[in-house]
Amino acid sequence: QVQLVQSGAEVKKPGASVKVSCKASGYSFRSYSLNWVRQAPGQGLEWMGWISGYNGNIKYAQKFQGRVTMTTDTSASTAYMELGSLKSDDTAVYYCARGASMIRLVESDYWGQGTLVTVSS
Amino acid sequence: EIVMTQSPATLSVSPGERATLSCRASQSVSSNLAWYQQKPGQAPRLLIYGASTRATAVPARFSGSGSGTEFTLTISSLQSDDFAVYYCQQYDNWPPITFGQGTRLEIK
Numbered sequence: 217q218v219q220l221v222q223s224g225a226e227v228k229k230p231g232a233s234v235k236v237s238c239k240a241s242g243y244s245f246r247s248y249s250l251n252w253v254r255q256a257p258g259q260g261l262e263w264m265g266w267i268s269g270y271n272g273n274i275k276y277a278q279k280f281q282g283r284v285t286m287t288t289d290t291s292a293s294t295a296y297m298e299l300g301s302l303k304s305d306d307t308a309v310y311y312c313a314r315g316a317s318m319i320r321l322v323e324s325d326y327w328g329q330g331t332l333v334t335v336s337s
Numbered sequence: 338e339i340v341m342t343q344s345p346a347t348l349s350v351s352p353g354e355r356a357t358l359s360c361r362a363s364q365s366v367s368s369n370l371a372w373y374q375q376k377p378g379q380a381p382r383l384l385i386y387g388a389s390t391r392a393t394a395v396p397a398r399f400s401g402s403g404s405g406t407e408f409t410l411t412i413s414s415l416q417s418d419d420f421a422v423y424y425c426q427q428y429d430n431w432p433p434i435t436f437g438q439g440t441r442l443e444i445k
Binding site for chain 2 (some may be wrong): 251253260261262263265268275276277279295311315316321322323324325326327328329330
């Protein structure tokens, strides 16, 4: 069965960086894409960016441009999202979610369990 | 950026009754719209994509309709498991993909 398993919770200080991993199983990693979506405590869903497992194409939300880096290791069926210059309002649960197309942004049909990132001094 | 607006913010419905949730886009998104269900402490779950196609294993009591700027998610006969927060998402014009702010469906 399709599974996305994310790395564990992180606590970071303001100004630091965090790198979240998302290991995929149960499907061909290169045949789909991955979205990264975050959710601040008690808030809604916010899309951060997308990466194709097929050709590595990337789209970032403008809000995070220059501060986020999304990568994949196709040999390990794993995606990574690194967010730098952390601020307290980056405290959120970060989700990876499989995009149902390898080449364009569409719906997300499977989601990881989420990774809580807490930014606090 | 396309703004998605959901209404109402909170909907109170009794089990067994019908629930109708609305989502409006600030410009046409054709049929490139999805609905997700999220329960406390869980990741979102895809319910509907392409505005009206049920995702795998989604019960038939969930249905989606609409195109352009106006969309509806209908739950025909609410069960206790359906009380959750529902989000719409457009993927017509990107980046960015955008979500509505959510509708909380609560037990009346």
